[in-house]
Amino acid sequence: MLESTVPKKNSSKDAYKKQLKILQNKLVELQQKVCQMNIPVIITFEGFSASGKGSLIGKLVYPLDPRTFTVYTMAKVYEDAQLRPFLCGFWTKTPAKGRIAIFDKSWYSIGQSGGLYNLSSREKANFYYDVNAFEKNLLDDGNLIIKFFLHISKEEQRERFKQLERNEETRWRVNEGDWEQNRNYEKKLKEYQQMIRKTDSNCEWTQINAKDKRSATITMYKTIIEKIEVEIKNRQSPAVPSPTELRSYKPTGFLKKINPNCEISSEKYEKELEYYQEKARKLCYKLYEKRRPVILVYEGWDAAGKGGNIKRLTERLDPRGYEVIPVAAPSKEELSHHYLWRFYNKFPKDGHIAIFDRSWYGRVMVERIEGFCTTGEWQRAYSEINDCESHLFHHGVIILKFWLQIDQDEQLKRFNARMENPLKQHKINDEDWRNREKWEQYEEAVEEMLTMTNTKIAPWVIVESNNKKYARIKVLKHVVETLENQLQ
């Protein structure tokens, strides 16, 4: 539905200015509240060429404190998104709590024809799935998202193009693509309507008739004010537990039943190590040639041997082709965003490998057990993570996740060995011992995690790791076979 135009056509300029001033003052007041209440706000502008997105954004920010918002154009997004899943460029620009991010064209402009790629119907379905999941994730995390779509008619657009072209200073703003849009206006309109329909349920669109600039401006201000007011009101009323918080996973104890004692002879180890390392080395060049990105996730008990395992995997790889990303506790800045935010900056470029030494799965393990997030938050995280990995998969990322499994006795042996070796003492601290005491709790969390996020596109591989050599070969072999399979 198009919003009705607000001021009467014959209202005087002064009346308009007066109304504007009132709305602007209100917005400034709300902006301060948004800041104090730590609400992250996202405002996006989509619409036909020459519908006036730029000047509307100018109007929007005019009364705002320039230290509290950032405006992003597509050029800025592309810079960070080159050769990566397209949402990376947007995820990394989602606002910190209390800040406002304004997008002059958004993720929708990438999915539309004339955007990054012409999409097949499969790709289109993936696109809508990913975009809806993206917005849902942000909404669940407390973001306020306001989406505008600016309409002008075919005739109005033609008139505006002509006017821009008549003026020497603005001529450059009209290009062949714009005229093509005008010629195919009806087709484009249908596309836009489909887009709006498919992405209106989580997070509704506000459509603005942009023919009259004053009325468009008033509608924009009123919409933003109303949405912020609703958001503030919602936060002040007591929270109702979400349905997900009522769900409970029944542990089956399957992890306990896995025997982590698998053996390999030293001879066989040396032979297979060389064999698979050499294969992996060659496959990485092929990966680069075919521009396929790879993500490997290492999770496991403390002292399960992640470091040494990663070392053997990468030892002979071209160091320009991979990066190992150690994941520690989040920084203050990272904490003021959605927990997935910090990982979107680290996902690999096409043709490269990113190896995560611990990862986003911290959300459903340490953050869950230690109470760093709410029950609702970690329960929601399973589907958030699945959506995230599914977006990576849609872009062509090969994802493999390894759980390094040892038993409690083995861990104790390794902890003690670390305590006794002066070169390794730095690898063990009080926290490790405290975590060890919570073995049962962690076991339950790990089981649930492995179950809930074991997808076809990003499967978990349980690696029996009491014997480090066996574990290294198992991972190497698995990586080699998967890459061979995928690169055929």
Added chain:
Amino acid sequence: MLESTVPKKNSSKDAYKKQLKILQNKLVELQQKVCQMNIPVIITFEGFSASGKGSLIGKLVYPLDPRTFTVYTMAKVYEDAQLRPFLCGFWTKTPAKGRIAIFDKSWYSIGQSGGLYNLSSREKANFYYDVNAFEKNLLDDGNLIIKFFLHISKEEQRERFKQLERNEETRWRVNEGDWEQNRNYEKKLKEYQQMIRKTDSNCEWTQINAKDKRSATITMYKTIIEKIEVEIKNRQSPAVPSPTELRSYKPTGFLKKINPNCEISSEKYEKELEYYQEKARKLCYKLYEKRRPVILVYEGWDAAGKGGNIKRLTERLDPRGYEVIPVAAPSKEELSHHYLWRFYNKFPKDGHIAIFDRSWYGRVMVERIEGFCTTGEWQRAYSEINDCESHLFHHGVIILKFWLQIDQDEQLKRFNARMENPLKQHKINDEDWRNREKWEQYEEAVEEMLTMTNTKIAPWVIVESNNKKYARIKVLKHVVETLENQLQ
């Protein structure tokens, strides 16, 4: 001087392997020390095409823990450096304390012909100045920098190109530029020799004869081991005060003598505000058209009116063309780098404006007064900052710095007003009152700062700010006039 080749030509493969193993073990041991002692290490590889940089880097990282180093190729650097001063891409990749950054080609490859631009002799001089300052800054901050240059003869290069071309899998690695380098080998050699001469004094080069790969590998390991050992030894001996720590600036009291009471009538204010805002708006489009970047720095006493001043400056600008960057206390990650590190990520792209609400000048004010850095560190900062701004200037950045001056009475009035206004109470806290008590100390620091960093290319403008309206017009007018001047 070329390092003498180490193992005798007739040494057996086994002897080489044995020696290699010893060196690798030593390196691993030292890497752990580097980590424990928080030493940031930079290792760069330059040299002729096909001299074997890539395979040498492979050898280097082979024994290392992959979680402690990152390898950067030029492609990764360019990604972050597009349309920015060329050192931005490298500054942002300098390692955190205890980590190792390895560069496959470095800042030297940008300055060389065939790099980003063909340099005039003036540009060349700027380039060497900037690179030497960059390395000096990092050395002073405790970075260990190891620079390798790999030599091969003209004949050897030709042979290697041919060999690469014979093999179908490696053919793509030789391009026309490579053959051109070979044809102009003598000229290129001269250029490289000049480069090495001009950048050898702060931070010496290790030149390696790369004909024999084994000997090159051994030399590389030995050099790195030796340099790390020296660095560790130096850190263990007591520090001698550097000459800069003995220098002392004599305050002249000029700041106290400035009368911050300058008046403007409300009528004149309204008129000039609109006039200069409109001019600024237009100039920003011209800036974009001419691809000139601008940096504006706001510093001043607490409650001097920075926020409101920035607001009036940006109010009518196209929000896609500028960004306001509020600078707060550094994060833990930022603290583990050179203090300028965090700013290199924020410098504007060509054609854009970055407005810093507080800045790198915190080093010589709050960090100095509160003892967050050593005397040597803040004293050194003046020339570091001048070098940084000079690098920006060499790239074409227009830099303006504003000091907003109010007197103690005015500050008290504003603090009290903030305390009384519920909407503004969040703008004042205990720290502000504490800082106020240190007015004299700050005054001395500010004076010294304004004196030591008031350069022709990045001048300070003192803005009398007891009257906010006067201050706003003064800044706006200054920005407009400077841009008009620069964009002629």
